[in-house]
Amino acid sequence: MSETPWLDEREMRAWLRLIAVVQLLPGALEGELQQDAQLTHFEYFTLAILSEAPERTLRMTALADSTNATLPRLSHVIRRLEDRGLVRRGPCPTDGRATNAHLTEAGWDVVVAAAPGHVATVRRHVFDVLTPEQVGQLDAIGTSILRTLDPENRLSALDDVRDQPLPR
C-alpha cells in the first residue's frame, strides 16, 4: 500500500477535473429534466433505454445492465415510474421466473416530449465544447476506466468492445 506513488501534478490536475465533472454533470442534466418532465436523470435514462428496446420491453436484469444500476436500485426506480403510469411490470412470457419492464404509451409520450430538451442540454455541456477528435478520446478514456469499474463485464455501455482484448 505504502508503495503506491502519489499523483503527480499532471495527474492531480486531470483528477480534479474528472472529480468535478462527476460531481456536477448529474445536477446539470437533472435541472433541465426536472423542470421539463419531473424526471431524475436516472429515470429519464431508464425510460429512454426502454423506448429503444424491441416492443419497448426489457427484462429487469438486462435493463439493470443497460442503466449501470444494481437490480435493487432499478427496482426501486421502476416502482416509482410504475406509480406514475410510465412503466408496467409483468412476467416474461418466455421465462416465467423473470420479470419484464414495459414502457407504456404514457411513458413513451414523456420520453418523446423530454428528449429534445435533454439532447440540447447534453450538447451544451459536452459535445458543443469538444472537437470531433476529443469525442474519440473521451470514448477511449471512458472505455478504459469502465473496464476497471465493471470487472464482471456485464454493462451494456461496453457491448461494442466486449470481445476486444484489454489494452496494455
Next chain:
Amino acid sequence: MSETPWLDEREMRAWLRLIAVVQLLPGALEGELQQDAQLTHFEYFTLAILSEAPERTLRMTALADSTNATLPRLSHVIRRLEDRGLVRRGPCPTDGRATNAHLTEAGWDVVVAAAPGHVATVRRHVFDVLTPEQVGQLDAIGTSILRTLDPENRLSALDDVRDQPLPR
C-alpha cells in the same frame, strides 16, 4: 429546440461511456473509503482539501468552491464531520461574519490513514489504465466540460485556467 440535432453514433458511444463513468466511479471510490475510514468520497475530499490549506483552515465559502459543492450541502457534511471530531468550525479572525472550517488533529490522522488506500483506488480505476497522453486529453476534455458547468467561474478545479481565453 426542435433544431437540435440528435447525437450521432460516435457521440452516443462516447456519451454512454461518460454517463456510465459518472454513475459508477463514485461508488467505486466510496467502497474503499467506507471500508477503510467510514467516509463518503465527498467527506474524504473535503478533509483532504482542508489538510492542504494553510493552517489546515479555510473559509466555508472557499471550501465550497474547492469541493464543487453548494454552501448548504457543504454545511450539512461539515456538521457530520464536526460530530465525529474531525473538523471544527469557528468565526474567521479577519472577518467576523465569515465562518472557517479547521481540520482537527483527529481529522488529520484520519486523512493520513485513508490517503494511501484512496490513491491506490484512484490509480487502479483511472491512471493505471490511461497513457500519459490520455491524462493530458482527460485534463483538456474535463476543462472544457467544467467551463459549461461552472458559468460563474468559481470552482477551484479551474483555478489554473481561469484567466485563459475560452477555446473554440
